[in-house]
Amino acid sequence: MALLPSFTALAANEHSSFNLTPGVTQISEKVYDLHMTILWICVAIGVVVFGLMFWAIIHHRKSKGAVAANFHESTKVEILWTLIPFVILIVMAIPATKVLLAMEDPSDSDITIQVTGSQWKWHYRYFDQNVEYFSLLATSPAQIDGEQKKRETYLLEVDRPLVLPVGKKVRFLITSEDVIHSWWVPAFAVKKDANPGFINEAWTRIDEPGIYRGQCAELCGKDHGFMPIVVIAKPVDEFEAWVQTTAAEQQKVRDEEQKLLAMNMDMDELMTLGEEVYNARCAACHQVNGLGLPGVFPGLVGSEIATKPERMVDHLNIVIHGKQGTAMQAFGAQLGLKELAAVITYERNAWGNNTGDAIQASQINAVLNGDDL
Secondary structure, eight states: OTHHHHHHHHHHOTTOTTSOOOOSBHHHHHHHHHHHHHHHHHHHHHHHHHHHHHHHHHHTOGGGTOOOOOOOOOHHHHHHHHHHHHHHHHHHHHHHHHHHHHHTOOOSOSEEEEEEEETTEEEEEETTTTEEEEEOBOSOHHHHTTSSOOOTTTTSOBSSOEEEETTSOEEEEEEESSSOEEEEEGGGTEEEEEOBTOOEEEEEOBOSOEEEEEEEOSOOSTTGGGOEEEEEEEOHHHHHHHHHHHHHHHHHHHHHHHHHTTOOOOHHHHHHHHHHHHHHHTHHHHOTTSOOBTTTBOOOTTOHHHHOGGGHHHHHHHHHHOOTTSSOOOOTTTSOHHHHHHHHHHHHHSTTOOOOOOOOHHHHHHHHTTOOO
16 A cells, blocks of 8 residues: 555656656647546546455454355346446547547648658658658667667667658658568657558657657567667758758769769779678678578578679679568668669678679669669
8 A cells, every 4th residue: 555655646747757758749648648547547446446345354354243244146236337337438438539530630731751661771751852761770880789888869869860840740651661560759659550561641740849769669570679760850941941952962862873874983992882881781681791690591601692603683683672572672772873783792702702793883773774784
């Protein structure tokens, strides 16, 4: 009984780390209010039930001469203890239904964003904005390995956060490229599964500018804990400026890539860049030493696909288009022509493979377009 006052005080504390938070959207506030309403109803039920139980134990104990009554069922009592829980459930169901209906109503949205999960990153595409990009974990390997002190945002920081406008209704179309993920941002009260082959809808309208963090809430593989979400909410004018700047930058990158088609990079440049890309994108599965994980992820050291001249096209295809039914992703949409050429060159010449093949951007472009090399 001594724990009851402390529990009650804890439940009443809105800012407790053990409780839900009101969040920064109207929906998240409604979810919080619903949570607190149901909590207090449960507390009241517990107080009444346990109060009656302890009262009966104390006042009808044997030491006071109490004798057990001999009686059969009472129809009135059975009706009463059936009706009371029924009424309580109805009282709880009405506000819960209203909140659930509001959470599932993405109509009349101002912006639509497609969110695609893949092992282990998020891809964001802004409809009608000509902006799309991947968002990856930004925590350094040194922190993960314990070689550096972990920051406050450890495993909750990304290289490119999702940027949203304040005060606008944002509709999310959530899907996956491989396994089931779950896009979860607690401050928005948004948590939706990303299922391969299906599209789930969610929405939010953020009330306050700021940085909000979440993560994949579905066990999606060995690096599940390295798939964070970061959202930056900006005022509308700043958001619109960001969209214009980002769209222009991405168009510039596409234009620059086309210039690479007439250029040949030397082996040193390819190997240096290739090692960086490999360590960032490929080493998690194939290992830094290229040996892979036997039975799970194939090794590249001495493998036919990475060493045989006649398998070079297969090597390009599997990196660019992935391999269906396996964890091998399609990197054609994730990396630029230069990065793709460099990482494949690195795989064909690192760890003693030494094929001497220097893959160029024009070859990558040909495979992307389905042309013959």
